[in-house]
Structures are given as C-alpha cells and as structure tokens.
Amino acid sequence: MDRRAFLRGGLALGCSAAALPLISHASFATAPGEARLIVVILRGAMDGLDVLRPAGAREWRGLRPGLAGDDGLALDNFHHLHPGLSGLMPLWQSGDLGFVQAVSTPYRDRRSHFDGQDLLEAGTAEDAPVALRRQGWLNRLLQGWPGSHAQTAFAIGREAMPLIAGPAPASSWSPDIDLSVGAQGRRLLAALYGADPGFAGPGAAALALSETLEPDAEGGGQRHLDQIDRFARFAAERLRAETRIAALSLNGWDTHASQARTILRPLARLERLILALRSELGGLWGQTAFLAMTEFGRTVRENGSAGTDHGTGGIMVTAGGALRGGRVMGDWPGLGEGALYAGRDLMPTGDLRAWAGHVLHGLYGVERAVIERTVFPGVEIGAGRGGLIR
Amino acid sequence: MNQSDAILAQRFGFGLRMGHPPPAAPAAQLDGPDSMAARYPGDSVADLLTRHLAFRQSRRAHGPEHPETETLRRNLIEADTAAVQRGIARALASPAPFRERLVQFWANHFTTRTNARILRATVSAHVDQAIRPHVTGRFAPMLRAAILHPAMLRFLDQPRSVGPGSPFGQRRGRGLNENLAREVLELHTLGVQGGYGQGDVRAMALLLTGLVVDADGQTAFAHNRAEPGRFAILGRHYGGDGRPRLADIEAALDDLAAHPDTARHLCTKLAAHFVADDPPADLVADLVSIWQASDGDLRAVSAALADHPRAQAAPLTKARRPLDFLIAAMAALGVTGREVMGWQQGMVRRVVVHPLIAMGQPWAEPRGPDGWAEGFDAWITPQGLAARIDWAMTAPARLRPVLPDARAFVDHALGPLGDDHLRRLVAGAELQAEGVGLVLAAPAFNRR
Numbered sequence: 076m077d078r079r080a081f082l083r084g085g086l087a088l089g090c091s092a093a094a095l096p097l098i099s100h101a102s103f104a105t106a107p108g109e110a111r112l113i114v115v116i117l118r119g120a121m122d123g124l125d126v127l128r129p130a131g132a133r134e135w136r137g138l139r140p141g142l143a144g145d146d147g148l149a150l151d152n153f154h155h156l157h158p159g160l161s162g163l164m165p166l167w168q169s170g171d172l173g174f175v176q177a178v179s180t181p182y183r184d185r186r187s188h189f190d191g192q193d194l195l196e197a198g199t200a201e202d203a204p205v206a207l208r209r210q211g212w213l214n215r216l217l218q219g220w221p222g223s224h225a226q227t228a229f230a231i232g233r234e235a236m237p238l239i240a241g242p243a244p245a246s247s248w249s250p251d252i253d254l255s256v257g258a259q260g261r262r263l264l265a266a267l268y269g270a271d272p273g274f275a276g277p278g279a280a281a282l283a284l285s286e287t288l289e290p291d292a293e294g295g296g297q298r299h300l301d302q303i304d305r306f307a308r309f310a311a312e313r314l315r316a317e318t319r320i321a322a323l324s325l326n327g328w329d330t331h332a333s334q335a336r337t338i339l340r341p342l343a344r345l346e347r348l349i350l351a352l353r354s355e356l357g358g359l360w361g362q363t364a365f366l367a368m369t370e371f372g373r374t375v376r377e378n379g380s381a382g383t384d385h386g387t388g389g390i391m392v393t394a395g396g397a398l399r400g401g402r403v404m405g406d407w408p409g410l411g412e413g414a415l416y417a418g419r420d421l422m423p424t425g426d427l428r429a430w431a432g433h434v435l436h437g438l439y440g441v442e443r444a445v446i447e448r449t450v451f452p453g454v455e456i457g458a459g460r461g462g463l464i465r
Numbered sequence: 466m467n468q469s470d471a472i473l474a475q476r477f478g479f480g481l482r483m484g485h486p487p488p489a490a491p492a493a494q495l496d497g498p499d500s501m502a503a504r505y506p507g508d509s510v511a512d513l514l515t516r517h518l519a520f521r522q523s524r525r526a527h528g529p530e531h532p533e534t535e536t537l538r539r540n541l542i543e544a545d546t547a548a549v550q551r552g553i554a555r556a557l558a559s560p561a562p563f564r565e566r567l568v569q570f571w572a573n574h575f576t577t578r579t580n581a582r583i584l585r586a587t588v589s590a591h592v593d594q595a596i597r598p599h600v601t602g603r604f605a606p607m608l609r610a611a612i613l614h615p616a617m618l619r620f621l622d623q624p625r626s627v628g629p630g631s632p633f634g635q636r637r638g639r640g641l642n643e644n645l646a647r648e649v650l651e652l653h654t655l656g657v658q659g660g661y662g663q664g665d666v667r668a669m670a671l672l673l674t675g676l677v678v679d680a681d682g683q684t685a686f687a688h689n690r691a692e693p694g695r696f697a698i699l700g701r702h703y704g705g706d707g708r709p710r711l712a713d714i715e716a717a718l719d720d721l722a723a724h725p726d727t728a729r730h731l732c733t734k735l736a737a738h739f740v741a742d743d744p745p746a747d748l749v750a751d752l753v754s755i756w757q758a759s760d761g762d763l764r765a766v767s768a769a770l771a772d773h774p775r776a777q778a779a780p781l782t783k784a785r786r787p788l789d790f791l792i793a794a795m796a797a798l799g800v801t802g803r804e805v806m807g808w809q810q811g812m813v814r815r816v817v818v819h820p821l822i823a824m825g826q827p828w829a830e831p832r833g834p835d836g837w838a839e840g841f842d843a844w845i846t847p848q849g850l851a852a853r854i855d856w857a858m859t860a861p862a863r864l865r866p867v868l869p870d871a872r873a874f875v876d877h878a879l880g881p882l883g884d885d886h887l888r889r890l891v892a893g894a895e896l897q898a899e900g901v902g903l904v905l906a907a908p909a910f911n912r913r
Binding site: 187188189190193205209233234235237240246247248249252253254255256257259260263264266267268270271273274277278280281284285331332379380 | 528651846849852854887890908911
C-alpha cells in the first residue's frame with residue numbers, strides 16, 4: 076500500500092479496542108473541532124528553576140551559586156530564560172510560548188521517577204483505584220471523544236506511553252524504527268503478512284509507516300536533533316491528517332551532577348521540538364496547544380556535585396497558537412526559608428492537572444464536569460486561568 | 466518430526482533448537498530436576514540489598530563520583546545485565562523448556578518491580594528464590610514464598626503499612642497501606658471476579674501489618690507494628706490469641722491458596738497463557754478439577770494442561786511475547802547458553818535490552834503488578850511488529866558469523882510448521898540475511 080494513501084485513508088491500526096463501556100459521547104459541549112493538542116512528558120524531572128529562572132528573587136543566587144552563574148535571557152522583570160532555550164525567544168515575543176510556574180501533581184515526598192511519572196500520566200490522586208491509575212488521562216479524554224478511532228491519538232516514540240494507554244483505541248509509532256529491508260524484502264513481507272488475518276492489519280501498517288517519505292536530514296546534523304526532527308515531521312504529518320492528539324517523551328532531565336553541562340542536551344531537544352513542530356505544522360500551528368510537563372521539580376538548592384536533586388514544584392511549558400503565551404502564569408510561592416516545601420523544594424501553588432484540564436475545556440469544549448469527574452477525577456479546574464486559551 | 470511435536474515445542478517451550486531433536490513431550494519434561502538453577506546460579510535478594518546499602522553509604526560518605534561509590538554502582542548494574550543473560554541462557558540450554566516457560570508464567574503472576582535500574586536484579590532474585598523452586602510443587606508454598614519475600618514486600622509498599630492500633634502506629638500516628646493486601650486477593654489468589662469485598666481487603670491489610678524488610682535485606686516480623694486483634698477474611702478468623710504472629714498471616718495465605726475461586730482464576734490464566742487467549746471452557750474445567758483433587762499440585766495441573774486434547778490439537782493462535790520471540794530466534798540460530806553468558810554488556814544491550822523496549826516488553830519492567838498483557842492484540846501492533854522485523858533482519862548477523870542458508874533455516878526454525886507459501890517467499894529473498902529475517906518475522910514464527 077502507498078504510504079500517502081495509508082496516511083490519508085486511516086487503516087485501523089493495531090488498536091486494543093477492548094469491549095468496555097465507554098463514557099457517553101455527550102461529554103463534549105460541542106463537536107471537538109479542529110484544534111490539535113501535543114503533550115510532551117519530560118522524563119527525569121526537569122529543573123523548572125533552572126529553565127525559568129526566578130532571577131528577581133533575592134535568595135536566587137545564594138541558593139544556586141554555580142547554576143545561577145551564566146546570565147539567562149530576561150523574559151520580564153523577574154524571570155530569566157535558560158540560555159539553552161534562546162532559540163525560543165521569538166516565540167516568547169510573539170506570544171507563542173509561555174510558562175506556568177510552581178505547579179505539580181499530587182505526588183509528594185517519595186520522589187521516585189517511576190511513581191511520579193505514573194501519577195502524572197494517570198492524572199489521578201495517589202489513592203485512586205488501581206484500575207483508574209492504569210489508564211492515562213488522555214485515554215479517558217478519548218473515551219468520551221465523539222467518533223474517536225485508533226488514529227485520533229498517536230503516541231510517538233519507542234517507549235511505552237502510559238499517558239495514552241487504556242480502553243479507548245489509540246495508535247503508537249516510532250519514526251526511528253527502521254525495518255532494515257530493501258524493496259524486495261518489503262514486497263515479500265507484505266505477501267507474508269497479507270496471508271494471515273492476525274498479521275495483515277498490523278503488518279500493512281508497519282510497512283506503510285516505516286517507508287520514509289523523504290531522505291533523513293542530510294549530514295551535518297547532530298543525531299539527537301535529527302531524531303527530534305523525525306519525530307516532529309511524523310507528528311505534523313499525522314496531525315495534518317486524522318490525528319488530533321499527539322503524545323511523546325523527552326528524556327534526560329535527571330541532572331544530579333554537573334547540571335550546567337548535562338541540561339544542555341535535553342534543552343536543545345525541547346527547543347528543537349517546538350521549533351520543528353511550528354515549522355512542520357505551518358498554518359495548523361495557530362490551532363495547536365503544546366504542553367510539556369514533568370513528574371516533579373528539583374531541589375531549590377544546588378547539591379554538592381553541581382546539580383540538583385528530586386524536588387516537588389516545577390513548571391509546565393506551553394506553546395502553540397491556541398494558547399496565549401508571552402507570560403508566566405501561576406502564583407509564585409517565594410524562595411524564603413519558610414516558603415519552601417519541606418524546607419528544600421519549591422512549594423507548589425497549583426495543580427498542573429487543573430491547568431491541563433482548563434486547556435482541554437477551552438480547546439475542545441469538554442464539559443467541566445467531565446474533566447473534573449472523569450479525565451482528572453477530583454480536580455477543580457476553576458475559572459479563567461488568565462485567559463490561557465486564546 | 467511430526468506437526469504435533471512442532472506445535473507442542475512452540476506452545477510449551479521456545480520452539481526448535483538448531484542441531485537438536487525436538488524437546489521431549491512437555492509433561493515428561495517436568496519429571497526431571499531443575500538443572501538450570503544449578504548451572505547458572507543467581508544472586509540472592511539479601512545479598513543485592515546489602516550491596517545496595519553499601520553503595521548508598523558510600524555515596525553519602527564520599528559522594529556519587531568517588532571511585533568506591535562508582536565501583537559499587539557498576540557491580541549492581543552488572544548484576545542486572547547478568548540476570549538478563551542468565552534468563553536467556555537457561556531457556557536456551559534447558560532440556561526442559563516447559564519448566565522455563567512455567568517459571569516465566571509464575572514470575573509474571575507474581576510480578577515485582579523496582580524503581581531503579583541499580584536494584585533491578587532483585588526482580589530476578591525474587592524469581593530464583595521464591596518462584597523457581599515451586600513451579601512443580603504445590604501452589605500454597607509458592608504463594609507464601611512469593612508474597613513474604615522482601616522484593617514483593619518492598620514493591621507493594623508493605624513495609625510502609627503500620628497497624629494503626631499497634632504500639633508504633635499509636636506513637637507515630639502511622640496507618641495502613643492496603644496495596645499488598647489488595648493485590649494478594651485481586652491478582653495473586655481469588656482474582657478480580659472472586660467473591661471478596663473491601664472489608665476483606667482491609668482485614669487482610671490489618672493482618673499483614675508487621676511485615677518489614679530488615680537491614681540485612683531479609684523479611685522480618687515487627688511485633689510493634691502489627692495490628693493487634695482478630696480479623697475476618699472471607700468469613701474465617703485469624704489472629705487474636707496472644708500477640709500477633711507471622712503464623713496467622715501464613716494461615717490466611719494457605720486458606721486463600723486452597724479457595725475454589727483461586728483454582729478457577731489460576732487454571733483460567735494458565736490455559737489462556739498456554740493455549741488460547743479465550744481458553745476452551747472444558748479445558749479450564751478439567752484443570753480446575755485436577756487442581757482441587759491434588760490440592761493445587763502445579764506439576765499435576767501443568768502436565769494435565771500439556772496432555773489435554775485441547776492443547777494438543779488446537780491451532781497456534783496466540784502471539785509469542787517479545788522475550789520469547791528473541792529466545793526462540795536464538796534457539797533456531799543455534800546460539801548456546803554458554804555463548805550468551807560470555808556476551809559483553811554492549812551486546813546484551815544491542816541484541817536484547819534495546820530491542821525489547823522497542824517491541825514493548827522492557828526487561829523486568831511491566832507497568833504494574835498485573836504483569837504483561839496476555840492477548841495477541843497487545844503484542845502484534847504495527848510498532849511491535851516493526852521492531853520484530855528490524856531485529857529479524859539485523860540481529861542474526863550479529864549472533865552468527867555465518868548465517869544458515871535461508872531455505873534450510875525454515876526447517877531449523879519451524880520444521881513442519883513452515884508452509885509452502887513461506888518457503889516460496891524465502892526463496893525469493895535477494896540476500897541470505899533477508900531470507901533468514903523473513904523466517905523469523907513470519908506469522909508462523911511469531912505465534913504459539
């Protein structure tokens with residue numbers, strides 16, 4: 076099958092549409108419309124205080140004598156941006172990039188990456204029933220999505236994406252999987268799978284998806300950035316077709332040592348992802364909401380090995396034309412001794428699920444009650460949130 | 466070799482091994498002793514936890530980049546890699562592959578996980594210590610061993626659970642964590658369809674208080690954390706005479722092991738794993754009656770499963786999981802256990818660890834305590850299949866300096882299960898490596 080035809084046509088991908096009763100399709104006040112949502116999980120706990128630096132806080136330089144050394148780029152009269160994201164300044168200036176500060180999930184105290192990510196992706200409280208904690212919040216959104224099908228949401232990348240896992244069908248693909256076969260091999264594989272009912276669908280999809288549309292970035296590029304370009308190209312291709320939601324992971328944020336150096340690569344990848352998505356999405360960028368979130372923040376104090384350790388409050392990065400950027404949202408808790416969580420972490424002043432829920436409500440018209448009871452059970456998304464939705 | 470030998474080798478083992486006759490009948494394989502645990506011995510959890518403690522102490526005292534800390538860290542990572550190699554080597558070398566598959570089945574039933582790579586070898590140690598010795602014994606001792614093992618207690622938060630009325634709970638205001646209690650009832654014994662309620666979960670959680678892991682990495686019973694009193698679980702009472710005892714917990718686990726809901730839950734799960742995602746009702750019913758008549762004798766139940774006409778005759782409709790796919794491919798290529806044990810870490814990563822991630826089954830890291838998915842659709846996805854194709858086309862050349870002739874390889878890998886359609890396609894491949902890859906990527910090789 077021709078790849079372009081496949082991408083247009085929507086062959087059912089190997090989805091796991093379990094025969095569970097889905098929640099009512101009346102969950103949306105209106106049809107979900109044309110908006111696109113991209114959710115990025117920053118695995119390893121991004122140091123929000125290094126990325127979005129509270130340079131105007133009196134205590135800042137004293138807490139981070141090494142890390143506060145190089146000057147960031149002034150965003151407003153309090154916050155500086157890490158120079159590793161300087162390529163995003165034009166987006167900040169045009170209102171296409173924003174931040175929510177001092178947010179967290181309800182996860183507290185144990186500071187384990189796995190547990191923190193599980194909770195971030197489940198979107199529940201820690202004591203929620205096990206069955207609920209094994210569904211991603213994007214999957215619960217899909218369960219109420221009118222006419223949702225396997226390609227409505229795509230997880231991109233090799234690793235599992237619990238954010239999207241659950242009874243509602245969804246697709247996954249990693250653009251850097253290469254079947255390592257020539258044209259003749261592809262024809263033979265197609266014939267091999269075509270004859271077996273269980274393998275025909277997934278086999279055809281694997282062959283179609285793995286056919287490269289264009290040569291990979293030609294020489295000169297760095298491999299870790301080329302991979303991001305492939306991810307962005309693939310995501311944009313899907314989002315231009317039937318896909319409305321894309322989810323992916325960026326790893327490498329666990330900067331316990333030599334953070335000034337080790338955070339540069341994940342920052343470069345995040346910057347490249349946002350820029351590549353904007354350029355690949357073209358006109359769709361205006362209808363796109365991009366949210367990047369992490370399992371928890373990091374300690375406010377620099378540690379003994381010029382890095383930071385697992386903390387609590389962190390930031391969420393927002394981008395895309397559907398969201399109003401150019402500013403930092405959320406309440407600032409302060410860095411004074413008494414203001415810290417457990418004497419060591421940034422105190423969370425907001426639940427990041429409430430911000431994400433607000434975006435789902437504004438972007439797709441998902442009813443508030445559905446978000447607060449089903450997508451993020453027990454979360455109050457509140458009003459306004461500073462007009463985050465444009 | 467006839468078709469039925471090949472089907473049984475695939476359904477109850479890892480398929481055919483190059484240069485070897487097909488394995489003995491699955492039930493007969495269970496007669497012999499477990500030779501693989503002795504040939505490739507593993508670590509104990511207590512040893513690993515003690516080494517981890519030494520690592521943490523060194524990190525605190527000297528910092529993370531100190532040579533001593535680094536050596537201790539590296540040794541634990543190497544223990545994890547060695548556990549991967551051991552798991553594969555045993556499967557390849559064993560004269561009783563059905564036993565290895567049963568070890569996998571029960572290991573998955575009693576899934577544990579750790580939050581750090583540095584402790585991941587404890588998952589394999591749990592299997593070696595608590596599962597392996599019992600796969601042809603009775604279920605009740607396996608249940609006790611698997612639940613009361615430090616790796617399980619740590620995984621399901623049991624050391625954090627404190628009886629609210631215990632001296633420690635009263636003094637510190639600490640309380641219950643129901644995680645282990647719930648999973649014992651829901652996953653390990655009665656099953657989610659079983660006849661228990663929230664009251665039973667809570668009573669079980671109260672009864673389990675006092676279980677901790679001591680500084681030597683061993684399970685211990687801390688009386689001052691145990692809730693005093695008598696608890697009713699499924700209508701039977703435990704505890705209450707004198708101070709809390711470990712024996713009361715063991716008695717409750719034994720009763721759960723003997724419960725008819727447990728027999729039904731586990732016989733259904735065994736049949737679904739080995740025969741069909743939706744197993745025939747008469748097969749399950751026959752297994753349940755053997756389970757009950759034999760007081761949960763796993764050798765009798767497993768032998769009956771393999772000997773059952775339903776298991777002998779049915780077509781192969783299930784998907785091999787990724788790890789079993791890799792092992793089966795290595796067996797077909799003639800890779801030996803000794804070779805696998807000699808691999809450098811980089812080889813283990815390239816040929817096993819990274820491909821397993823891409824195929825959807827990262828080593829020892831299922832998402833939750835319910836382990837890996839059973840159904841065909843969970844594994845034969847576009848992405849999972851693409852990763853299998855990629856491996857089939859590239860890994861054999863890493864494993865074998867000279868690849869077998871692709872047409873002959875159909876026989877090595879599949880015997881009579883390789884049909885004419887496959888043979889024609891393989892003969893049409895332009896490279897030997899693509900022909901070998903086609904065999905390994907074929908539906909016939911990816912089913913069981």
